[in-house]
Amino acid sequence: MLCGKKSMIEKIGAHRFEVGLDEKVALVGVPIARCSDCGNEEVTIPRMQQFFLVLAQAVAQKPERLTPKEIGFLRKHLELSNEDLAEVIGIHVENARKWQREKNTAGMTVPAERLLRALVLGHADAKELSATAIKKSKPFHSRFRSVKNHWKTETAKAI
């Protein structure tokens, strides 16, 4: 804790987590330690690497078109530079950059978008892709629950 006190109360709770998307994501079932002196809270995100994998897959499965931020998020999740992404998809690098600029997804076609999603989803059922990129672009909104040894995607609700 910031204040250095050791008197902490542990609880399991909910936390809004900044992940580099348009909105914070809601995490449920995470351990939160609260200092009984100053009230500072410290949240532990269990299995961080696994969480980001589950998050990237959930974004790749959303029915709405991706936002510029989400395109960048998925590109980074794949550990691709803009040049790499352009090469993989077979487009000019300036287009790859343009897709990730705020207010400018213009130009990314549905096939290019589904290819990006397919790379993230790996061996998932290919037919699932037909349910993606079919609705108007809207920022990703979902919540995730930490259970025993994995992360579960839940329908978004306010926390």
Ligand SMILES: [Zn+2]
């Ligand atoms: Zn404190």
